[in-house]
Each structure stands twice: as C-alpha cells, then as structure tokens.
Amino acid sequence: MTYTLERVARQASEAKELAVHTSRALRDLKRGTKSGLSGRDRFVRHAVLRALAANRPGITYEDVYREVYRERAATSPATTTVPEWASELAAVDVGEFLATGVQPLALSRLAALGRTVSLDGIGTLRIPFRPPGDDVGGWIGEGAPIPADSLDFGTVSVSPRKAAAVSIFTAELKKRAAADIEMLLDSALRTDIASIVDAALVDDQPGSAVRPAGLRFNVAAVTASAATDPLVAMRADLAKLAGEIMAGAGGGTMPVYLVNPVQMTSFGFLPNIAYAVVDTPAVPAGTVIAVDGPAFISGNGSAAVDASKDATIHEDTAPAPIVAGGTAASPTRNLWQTDTLAVRVILEVAWGLPAGRSAWMEGVKW
Known part of the structure; x- marks a missing residue:
C-alpha cells in the first residue's frame, strides 16, 4: 500500500x-x-x-x-x-499587427505621427487641446507686466467603436504548412479590417454610435489647382492644403498627406519633401487629404479572435438576422454544410481631430 x-x-x-x-x-x-x-x-x-x-x-x-x-x-x-x-490579446499586439506587414493600415501610420491612447475600460475619453488664440507674450520693459492669454482649452472626445470582420476559408486551409496558414490569415484579416477601418477614416460621414467621424466630415473641399503642368499643379495643391491647416486653422504644425496609390507615385518627382505621406486605396483616386499629424488622436481597446465551423452566416454587406419575423435572410452560408471555416475579428478603435486641422481637395491633375 x-x-x-x-x-x-x-x-x-x-x-x-x-x-x-x-x-x-x-x-x-x-x-x-x-x-x-x-x-x-x-x-x-x-x-x-x-x-x-x-x-x-x-x-x-x-x-x-x-x-x-x-x-x-x-x-x-x-x-x-x-x-x-x-x-x-494585448493592445500592443493588435496595434503592431495593424501597423506592420506588407500593407499597414493607414490609421496605424497616421496614428504613429500623432497621439495614441488606450481605450481599455473607457466609455468616452476627452483629450484637451489648446485652440488657436491671440498672440501672447512679447518684448517688455523693466518692471512691466508680461502679456498673457487666457488658458482656454478645447477637448476632442474619443469613444471606442467596434470594427468587426468575418473571413471565410475552405477546410483545405488546415492541409497547408504552418507558414502558409499564417500568411493567408495575416493577409485576409488585414485586408478585411482595412476595408472597414481605413474606409471610415478617410470618408465624409459623421460619427455615430457605431463608428467615428471621417476626416472629411463637415470639411468643405478646397479647389484644386487649374495648372496644366502636373508638377506645378501638385506643388500648388500641397501648399494650399498645408496652408488650410497651418494658417487657416491656426496652430497646425506638421501636415500629413493621405493619398491614393495613384497619386503616391507622383511624390517620387518631389525631391526631399518635408512632410509625411500615407497612401491607401481607401482614398478615392484624385483626392488628397491633409491632416495636422501631431493633433491626430487615436486609440486601441480590446480585441477578440474567434473561429467556427458550425455557424450560419448571412453573406451580405448589410447582414440581417438569419430569421426575423418569419422571414429568412438570403443568401446564407452554413459552414458545416460547405466544409468551410470562419474567423471573426472584433477590434475596439477610435480617432479624433480638433476642428480645422484637416483639409481636402478632389480632382487633382497629378
């Protein structure tokens, strides 16, 4: 015993x-x-x-x-x-995934030039900034008072919003080598997330309970140069956009240009450009957006990755409940019946920018 x-x-x-x-x-x-x-x-x-x-x-x-x-x-x-x-999933892992690889998200590249905050456990985060004001200070005589401006601060509010994507793979995925599986998932998840996040980042739609406002929301487009020489037009357009956020808004310090890859090729003809350029297919061809980089605020929150082979999915850009009021959604895919696998990613992201710190134009000639 x-x-x-x-x-x-x-x-x-x-x-x-x-x-x-x-x-x-x-x-x-x-x-x-x-x-x-x-x-x-x-x-x-x-x-x-x-x-x-x-x-x-x-x-x-x-x-x-x-x-x-x-x-x-x-x-x-x-x-x-x-x-x-x-x-x-640590927030740093999510952030690094979005910011690296063959096609980093435009949001991540822009965020690297501004301020990033954590959204873990946050409902709404208010970030203070000093709006443009009168000139302060100056030359003074001995014993004279120093000119001062009131310390009035504005705030930019960022609230976590959920960006979610479902990527579907055939069962043959499991037959591939580990390196191939990682490459396929990396590419698919990044492409799906970018199509959601970057598209919203550069559009003109207002913020809501489900998404942040686009950089072009409530910002009137400025007129592109009418010069026939593409290089001349390009120089004029970039200078005008920079002026909109640096002089017009007051307080802008470093323009960042967001462009379509078509326009990105033209920057090769501008030697020693002083400011950052971010290219993304989410920006329509012929459109250029300028943002005051240091004023841009972004945040990452929680993340979740799940997978299933049994779910039924409504394959639509505006999915509905599978059955609602006796009416079945269509078209649907049953993963078990089609021997496919769905990987779902849900991320909490947010961004914000003080008013007057972005400008854009369309129909550029370069």
Whole structure:
C-alpha cells in the first residue's frame, strides 16, 4: 500500500511538473520571449490556433500549438501563474499587427505621427487641446507686466467603436504548412479590417454610435489647382492644403498627406519633401487629404479572435438576422454544410481631430 501511494504521488508530481512546464512554454509564446515573436506574429498565431482548434472536441489550443509548430514543452522552473493566453490579446499586439506587414493600415501610420491612447475600460475619453488664440507674450520693459492669454482649452472626445470582420476559408486551409496558414490569415484579416477601418477614416460621414467621424466630415473641399503642368499643379495643391491647416486653422504644425496609390507615385518627382505621406486605396483616386499629424488622436481597446465551423452566416454587406419575423435572410452560408471555416475579428478603435486641422481637395491633375 505504501509503495502504491508513493508511486501515485510521484506520478502526480511528474504530471504537475509537465503541466507547469507546458504552461510556462505557452506563456513564453504569448509574450514572444521564447521565440522572439513580434506583436504582429503573436496576433496572427493566435488567430491560427483559434482557427485550427475550432470544433475539435477534446483538442485544446496547447495541442494545436504542438501539432502545428512541432514544439515540445520547455523544461523550466515551476510557476504558479497559468496565463489565459488563448483568450487574451494585448493592445500592443493588435496595434503592431495593424501597423506592420506588407500593407499597414493607414490609421496605424497616421496614428504613429500623432497621439495614441488606450481605450481599455473607457466609455468616452476627452483629450484637451489648446485652440488657436491671440498672440501672447512679447518684448517688455523693466518692471512691466508680461502679456498673457487666457488658458482656454478645447477637448476632442474619443469613444471606442467596434470594427468587426468575418473571413471565410475552405477546410483545405488546415492541409497547408504552418507558414502558409499564417500568411493567408495575416493577409485576409488585414485586408478585411482595412476595408472597414481605413474606409471610415478617410470618408465624409459623421460619427455615430457605431463608428467615428471621417476626416472629411463637415470639411468643405478646397479647389484644386487649374495648372496644366502636373508638377506645378501638385506643388500648388500641397501648399494650399498645408496652408488650410497651418494658417487657416491656426496652430497646425506638421501636415500629413493621405493619398491614393495613384497619386503616391507622383511624390517620387518631389525631391526631399518635408512632410509625411500615407497612401491607401481607401482614398478615392484624385483626392488628397491633409491632416495636422501631431493633433491626430487615436486609440486601441480590446480585441477578440474567434473561429467556427458550425455557424450560419448571412453573406451580405448589410447582414440581417438569419430569421426575423418569419422571414429568412438570403443568401446564407452554413459552414458545416460547405466544409468551410470562419474567423471573426472584433477590434475596439477610435480617432479624433480638433476642428480645422484637416483639409481636402478632389480632382487633382497629378
């Protein structure tokens, strides 16, 4: 009996040690410390594990990790902390995913030139800024009072809004190598999210309970140059837009131009341009937007990645409930019936800009 109890105790201890080692390895995976993973890689790998573990009874994320990446649990000192890595996505990981890769989001590139805030647990965040005012200070005589202006501040309010995308893949995705799966998910998720976020960023629609206001909302377009020489017109257009946000609004400091890739090619003919340029297909061809970069405020909040092989989806740009009032939505896709996999990403994002710090024009000749 004593021998049996000792053997059971030893086996239990070995099992506990193995579990602890596995947890430590997975913690390192989340943090990127073991394999040197970047935030972008961690985000994509998280999506891969979610997708490959979808609807596999008895299969855990740990099992999929070892199966796909062919890694064994590392031997390391015991720890009492078991991180819920499969249900967490750090904001820095989300931000890095959106800001890196072959096609970084325009929002991320613009945010890098302004101010970024955390939206975790925030309903509405008000960011103070000093609006344009009278000149202050000046040359004074001995003992004379120094001119001063009132310290009146304005605020820019940012509230987290949910951007969500569902990417659908065939079951053959699971037959590919791990590197191929990561590449496919990276490209698909980035493209789907960009089509939502960047399109809203550069449009002229007002903010609402479901989205932030576009940079062109409530901003009248300025007239593009009528010069027939494209280079002359380009110089005039860029100078005019810069003037709108720097002189006209007062207080602008560094214009950032957002353009379509068609217009982006023309910047190669302007040597040593002093200001940043962000290209994105979300900006209509022939349209140029200028933003005061340092005044731009953006925020990242929570993120969630899920996968399913059983859901039924209404495939429409304006999806409706599958059945509402006895009427079925159409067209629908049943993932189980079509042997397909859906990966859903939901991000909390927001942005804001003081009034007068953006300008735009359309119909440019370059």
